[in-house]
Amino acid sequence: MPHFDLFFKTEELRRRLEPHLRLIPPFFEFTVRTGTPEVRYFDQKDPMWKGFPFPVPDRTVYVFDDAIPARALGGGMQNRASIRVTREDRDDEALILRIWHEILHAVGQPADDMAKRAGEWQNMSERVMWAAWQSLSRPVDVPFWHRKFYEWLTERAAAGAGGR
Numbered sequence: 001m002p003h004f005d006l007f008f009k010t011e012e013l014r015r016r017l018e019p020h021l022r023l024i025p026p027f028f029e030f031t032v033r034t035g036t037p038e039v040r041y042f043d044q045k046d047p048m049w050k051g052f053p054f055p056v057p058d059r060t061v062y063v064f065d066d067a068i069p070a071r072a073l074g075g076g077m078q079n080r081a082s083i084r085v086t087r088e089d090r091d092d093e094a095l096i097l098r099i100w101h102e103i104l105h106a107v108g109q110p111a112d113d114m115a116k117r118a119g120e121w122q123n124m125s126e127r128v129m130w131a132a133w134q135s136l137s138r139p140v141d142v143p144f145w146h147r148k149f150y151e152w153l154t155e156r157a158a159a160g161a162g163g164r
């Protein structure tokens with residue numbers, strides 16, 4: 001089972017989000033800490049990642065609240081993930097889904113492929129609902145679908161299926 005040191009930058013972030021961590025299936029285990037791990041920065045010329053801190057130590061997740069010029073809200077790879085909480089983020093559950101998303105990337109799961117892999121993870125009734133949803137032009141990039149997709153990816157990770 002993947003075990004991560006999960007750092008919340010501030011006590012305030014920790015108080016706010018730690019109680020909701022149980023949304024993430026117990027396959028992922030966390031040791032919760034307050035503070036900042038050792039971080040590094042990606043290419044400072046890339047506007048997607050400018051100023052975005054990323055953990056150096058293996059199996060580390062960092063949740064931070066800085067206003068930074070980067071466009072990215074999160075990144076995850078090679079057993080590491082970083083998640084930004086912006087001032088506009090009001091929905092704690094959506095933030096936990098953002099953390100879950102990046103952790104799935106961190107363990108090599110294709111967390112961005114919800115629509116592309118719809119045929120793989122949806123059951124019959126979800127398929128019908130998904131089609132209706134789209135015919136009404138409702139955006140599918142919402143917590144309702146994210147949660148179902150991430151649950152499937154987590155089971156996939158637990159079954160040992162890696163790759164992208």
Ligand SMILES: [Zn+2]
Nearest residue numbers: 101105111112
């Ligand atoms: Zn992603």
